[in-house]
Amino acid sequence: MPTKLHELPLEMVRNRPELVPELLRTVFNVDVPEESPATLTSESYADTNPAELRCDATVLLGEPDAPTLGVVVESQLRVKEAKSYSWPAYLASLRLRRKCPVLLLVICPDQATARGCAVPIDMGHPGWVLKPLTLSPEGVPPVTDEATARRLPELAVLSAVAHQEGPRAETVLNSLAIALGALPEDTRQLYHEHVAPQLSEVARKLLEESMRKTGLPTLEDYANKYKAEGEAVGLAKGEAIGQAKGEATGEVKGEAKALLLMLGARGVSVSDGVRERIRACKDLDQLERWILRAASVESVEELFD
Structure with missing residues (x-):
């Protein structure tokens, strides 16, 4: 089952396909014209075998009907030998279907995984070697200007994880706050929840301060909001179907989300397993105890201890 860590980079690509050519230009020095439009396309490839080939995401540059470049994007949390066989198949299938050059971009959570996924794949034919382009947060350029943050919020999210420390940390985190402010509320909250656990305590505080200065809600504000909404829903349901039952139902959902x-x-x-455990808990007292512990624990193990 795909995890949130696996899906978030892909969600960013699906939300903003132009992130891909920007990464190719700035990280790998690939000559991609800036005016070329980027289009998300099918992630499935028909094969002569009944089994279906399905990559994580595919982006076409140029006109969709006559693209100048196709990019297969994969999110990889660990090195898998099987990918040395499926990745060339993805590229060959995309090249056959679209009649254009193709590239493979692999997004990884850390440098070790990126190095492992970057091992050249020798196809056996003389001179035919696939060298995957792999990216970890450390390779993302710092986003320090407001224009780029607003144009490519996803790049600002990746940049903040990589450059949260050092002389440009405050500028990078301010850019992230600006980037989050340019997004719809549901996407903003999704990206914010993704990036917060990857920031140091100092970096999180800098981000929260920047967000408050720009009038944006922090995760703590969302927690308080959902807790209050849960209590309100509980009271409303209580009036209709019995206060005790209605209040418990609404409060449980609100407390779980707040936690x-x-x-x-x-x-x-x-x-994802812990997230489901919390959402499945129907014991309001237990959720409240977890919320009190959440103020001081350093890991979920401590929360459940």
């Missing part, structure tokens, strides 16, 4: 946001605001990493 997850509080953990995110404090930078505590939450796996």
Whole structure:
């Protein structure tokens, strides 16, 4: 089952395909014209075998009907030998269908994974070697200007993780706040929840200060909002179907959401399994105890201890 860490980079590409040519230009020095439009296209390739080839995302540059370049984008959390066979197939299928040059861009969570995925794939034919272009946060250029942050908010998100420390940290985090402000609320919250656990405590505080200065809600604000909404829904349902039952139903949902946001605001990493465990909990007293613990724990293990 895909995890949030796997899906978020792909969500960014799907939300803003032009992120891909920007990364190719700035990180890998690929000559991609800036005026070329970027279009998200099908991620499935028909094969002569009944099994279907499905990459994570595909972006076409230029006109969709006559592209100048096709890019297969993969999100890879760890090195897998099987990818040395499927990646060339993705590229060959895309090249055959679109009749254009193709590239492979692999987004990784850290340098070690990026190095492992960058190992050249020898196809056996003389001179035919595929060298994947791999990217980890450390390779993303710092976003320090407002125009770029507004134009490519996803690049600012990746940049903040990579450059949260050092002389440009404050400028990079201010750019992230500007970038988040340029997004719809649901996307803003999604990206904010993704980036917060990857920031140091100092960086999170700088980001929260920047967001408050620009009038944007922080994760703590969202936590308080959902807690209040849960209580309100509970009371409303209580009037209709019995206060005790209605209040419990609404409050449980609000407390669970508030707990997850509080953990995110404090930078505590939450796996998909833990997220489901919290959402599945129907014991209001237990959720309230977890919320109190969430103010001081450093890991979810401590939360459940």
